[in-house]
Every structure is written in C-alpha cells, then in structure tokens.
Amino acid sequence: MQPVDTVNQVFTAIQQVKSNASAFCTNLFPVPQKLQNWVDHEELFCELHSGAAFFFRKDRDFWRLYFCAANGEALKREFMALPDVKIKSMVMDLIERETASDSLLPIMKSIGFQLYARLCRMARPGSPDSQPLSSGDLQPVYAGNEDIQAVFDILSASFDHYAEQLPTIYEIEAAINNRQILMIKHVQTLAGLLFFETQGITSTIRYWVVAEKFQTLRHGSALMRAYFATHAAIKRFNLWVIANNQPAILRYQHYGYTSDKLVDHVLVNEVIRT
Amino acid sequence: MKTVAEILKEIRPEFDFATSKDFIADGMLDSFDVVTLVAMLDKNFGISIQGVDIVPENFKNHETIEALLRKSGYKQ
Numbered sequence: 001m002q003p004v005d006t007v008n009q010v011f012t013a014i015q016q017v018k019s020n021a022s023a024f025c026t027n028l029f030p031v032p033q034k035l036q037n038w039v040d041h042e043e044l045f046c047e048l049h050s051g052a053a054f055f056f057r058k059d060r061d062f063w064r065l066y067f068c069a070a071n072g073e074a075l076k077r078e079f080m081a082l083p084d085v086k087i088k089s090m091v092m093d094l095i096e097r098e099t100a101s102d103s104l105l106p107i108m109k110s111i112g113f114q115l116y117a118r119l120c121r122m123a124r125p126g127s128p129d130s131q132p133l134s135s136g137d138l139q140p141v142y143a144g145n146e147d148i149q150a151v152f153d154i155l156s157a158s159f160d161h162y163a164e165q166l167p168t169i170y171e172i173e174a175a176i177n178n179r180q181i182l183m184i185k186h187v188q189t190l191a192g193l194l195f196f197e198t199q200g201i202t203s204t205i206r207y208w209v210v211a212e213k214f215q216t217l218r219h220g221s222a223l224m225r226a227y228f229a230t231h232a233a234i235k236r237f238n239l240w241v242i243a244n245n246q247p248a249i250l251r252y253q254h255y256g257y258t259s260d261k262l263v264d265h266v267l268v269n270e271v272i273r274t
Numbered sequence: 275m276k277t278v279a280e281i282l283k284e285i286r287p288e289f290d291f292a293t294s295k296d297f298i299a300d301g302m303l304d305s306f307d308v309v310t311l312v313a314m315l316d317k318n319f320g321i322s323i324q325g326v327d328i329v330p331e332n333f334k335n336h337e338t339i340e341a342l343l344r345k346s347g348y349k350q
Contacts, residue, residue: 008326011326011329013325014325016325018322018323018324018325019322019324024313024316029305029306030305030328031330032329032330068325095306125288198301199298199300199301199304200298200299200300200301200302201301202301202302202304203301235288235289235301236288236289236301262306
C-alpha cells in the first residue's frame with residue numbers, strides 16, 4: 001500500500017486500467033476536491049496491479065476500499081493478491097441500480113466480503129409549497145465552529161460508522177463554513193441537526209437526527225421544514241437511508257421522498273466480521 | 275445510435291439539460307452519474323474515454339461532452 005501524493009495519480013491509475021478494459025468496473029466515483037482533501041490529510045493510499053487499481057482511505061479504525069478493474073475476472077484475480085484485505089478491517093460500497101444484471105456482488109462475496117448493510121436512495125422533486133415553521137417551533141439555526149465537537153459526537157452516537165460515511169472533524173468544519181448544518185439547541189445542548197449538501201439545483205440530506213431526550217418536541221419536523229424553506233429553488237432532493245430502517249423511510253415518505261431504485265451495498269471483510 | 279441528449283435524458287429524466295451551461299455546478303449530474311455517463315458514451319460511440327478525462331470540466335455541457343467524444347476518437 002503506497003501513499004497517494006497527488007490527485008493526478010488517481011486519474012492516471014484509472015486511465016491505465018481503463019485503457020485495456022473489456023468491461024471496466026469501479027466503485028470509485030471521483031470528485032477532484034474530495035480526493036484532494038483526502039490527499040491533503042494523508043488518508044489515501046493505493047496499490048496498482050495489472051488490470052486493476054485499489055485505493056484505500058483511512059476512516060477512523062478501518063479502511064474504505066475503492067477499486068477499478070478491467071473486468072470482473074481481473075477484479076477477482078487481483079483482489080485475491082491483495083495482502084492487506086486479509087489482515088486489515090475493510091469496508092466497501094457497491095452502488096448499483098436495483099435491477100442491475102451485471103452486479104459485482106457475487107464476485108465480492110467470492111473473495112470474502114459479506115453484506116453488512118444495504119442503503120437505498122430516495123428522492124423527491126422540488127416543491128414551491130414548503131410549509132412555514134409554526135410559532136411553537138424552536139427556530140433552527142446554522143451550526144457554528146463552536147458546535148464542531150457536538151456535531152461529531154451526535155453523528156457518531158446516532159449513525160453506523162461502517163455504513164453511513166460519517167464525516168471527519170475537518171469535513172464537519174467545512175460543512176459549517178458552507179452553512180450546511182441546521183441545528184436546534186436547548187441552552188448549550190445540541191438537540192438535533194439536519195446536515196445537507198447542496199450543488200446547484202440538487203440537494204442531498206446526509207444526516208437528520210434528533211437526540212433521544214428531545215424526540216417528542218417536534219424538532220425533526222422543524223428542521224425539515226426549515227431545510228425545505230431555505231431550498232425553494234431546488235429541483236431535486238436526495239438522501240440515502242438504510243434499507244431496513246422502516247421508521248426513517250416512513251418519515252421520509254411523509255415528506256414526499258420515494259425510492260429512485262439506486263442501492264448501495266455496504267460490504268465488510270472477514271477481519272471486521274470476526 | 276443515441277445522441278448525447280438522449281443519453282443524458284436516460285440518466286436524469288427529471289432535468290432539462292438544454293437549459294444549463296454547467297450540468298455539474300447546477301447539480302444535474304453527480305459523480306455516480308458521471309461514471310454512468312462515461313460507460314454509456316463508451317458503449318454508444320465505440321470509444322474509450324481516458325481516466326484522466328473523467329473530470330467535471332469535461333461534463334459541464336453538451337459542447338464539452340462533444341469535444342470529449344472527439345478527443346476520445348469519435349468521428350461523426
């Protein structure tokens with residue numbers, strides 16, 4: 001495993017694999033700025049093989065694994081030759097259409113990865129008729145730099161760190177600076193938040209949570225309504241939810257979200273399972 | 275053979291790509307869509323878009339995508 005020093009190394013590796021690919025496959029959807037952040041924070045490593053490239057991102061106490069390969073056969077062959085997969089905790093996301101006929105799941109299972117969770121993407125169109133906050137609601141506000149640790153703590157306590165791509169401290173700091181976290185506080189305690197990413201006319205909810213002791217106070221709906229009210233120009237709202245989290249799915253359906261048939265299979269290796 | 279406009283419509287039927295000059299900045303294509311688009315362009319136009327070209331600048335609008343097709347060897 002070698003450290004990645006520049007983003008261009010990643011794209012060059014993809015090019016090398018892709019140039020001779022008969023059925024190119026990947027779970028890496030490169031966003032240059034995100035890759036740059038990983039490189040800057042010395043989190044990204046790689047291993048280049050003939051017909052496949054592997055990228056490892058350090059995340060808390062495990063690694064997120066990304067690959068690109070010339071075809072499924074090369075992927076399986078080169079995976080078997082990766083020594084780190086047998087000794088380090090690894091998590092991999094496979095994003096596919098629900099109806100994909102060329103799923104890579106069987107290959108991943110054959111090399112020892114097993115399904116840990118399944119997420120489905122939900123979406124709703126933009127709507128001009130967002131409901132205003134009622135007078136009894138506490139007004140959500142944007143999180144500030146003094147809230148970084150509290151945001152990190154509530155996300156760590158409320159979401160699955162393998163399945164839900166929890167942000168690092170520096171990612172939370174960037175989100176706060178970009179006004180992407182709406183929150184409600186009771187005195188000095190963070191009661192709930194809605195963390196989103198907006199790009200042009202699309203906005204994605206990354207996390208929506210209310211701490212247990214505040215869950216009867218309608219903070220969740222206040223956060224959601226504030227979110228929609230501040231995103232009147234958005235044409236499409238997205239989110240990912242764990243596919244068997246029925247209470248969450250029902251809540252999102254209440255706000256008009258429906259499945260858009262894209263799934264994320266979260267796979268873990270044997271080191272994590274044991 | 276499908277046109278670029280038809281392929282974009284297939285990937286994101288809810289958006290009108292004719293109204294945008296920057297599909298990425300306008301949030302009409304995300305990173306998953308871009309990789310999906312690359313695979314569909316490769317197959318549809320019989321080319322292989324290079325890894326170093328899978329960057330947002332090449333997927334901003336119809337003109338940049340068509341320039342990318344030409345760069346990747348597609349001749350109309």
